[in-house]
Amino acid sequence: MLKRVNCRWLWLVLILSVLSTPWTLNAAPTGKTAIVLAAFGTSTAAFETYSHFEKKVRERFPDYEIRWAFTSRKVRHKLAQEKGQKLNDLGTTLRELKAAGYSRVAVQSLHIVPGEEWDKKVVEESRTVPGLKVVLGKPLLSSKADQEKVLQVLAQTFPKEMKKTAVVLVAHGSPTKVGTATYLDFNRLLHSRYHHVFLGTVEGKPTRKEALEEVKKAGVDTVVLMPLLFVAGEHVDKDILGADPESWKSELLRQKAYHLEGITKGLGYQEGIVNIYLDHLAQALQGF
DSSP states (O other): OHHHHHHHHHHHHHHHHHHTSOOOSSOOOOOOEEEEEEEOOOSSGGGHHHHHHHHHHHHHOTTSEEEEEEOOHHHHHHHHHHHOOOOOOHHHHHHHHHHTTOOEEEEEEOOSSSSHIIIIIIITGGGSSTTOEEEEEOOTTOSHHHHHHHHHHHHTTSOSOOTTEEEEEEEOOOSSHHHHHHHHHHHHHHHHHOSSEEEEESSSSSOHHHHHHHHHHHTOSEEEEEEOSSSOOHIIIIIITSSSTTSHHHHHHHHOOOEEEEOOSOGGGOHHHHHHHHHHHHHHHTTO
């Protein structure tokens, strides 16, 4: 009888210990590493650029889980409202990976310069999930060596005959000192190598006015407008090549009856540019 009572108490203790164990949403760590691709985002058909890029990432890094994060709150809200498409910011994607059991994540930024999006939406957000080791792959133009490599890739797309042709690279621009300084450094590099290749930004420096004034002084007949953007989205459709009187295209045609050529694909489709981003990712992964 005494043994039977003791057994009952033993079972009761075991049951209570299980019930008192705290539940957690986080799975046991898998020991595997995930990759997160962090882009600004777009609400246009140029979103397909990201699918193309992901394919290239999977080819080079086949053994990794790949997720996405989009840093523009405006883009995320617009796609949710208009298309019912839910996009994560970086913090949400990192929390989902931790809940799935990942303990190490490499975040590759798809931004052009280390500006505001990089500082606030990538670097700061990467530190918000305790217990998750995160390494960061830098934006495209993060060093002098990067700038040289990017120019080498872009130069392959410039017209062979440049005496009467100008190429205008159009970037987004940055509100931060580091981001602006990076664009200005790249512009100086362009000037040191080419007489008829100019850089301007939609929002920042070098300004559109400065870039188009350089085109005017060059005395050319043909102008190629080339986006220095990962995706050729709304900025290309409206601000650069649009019919609006305030577009770069309209401004140039008021200046002179140039023969205009517009590039309608972003940098995410250029093999050489993709490889620079992937090299940055490979360097980040070495941090583990």
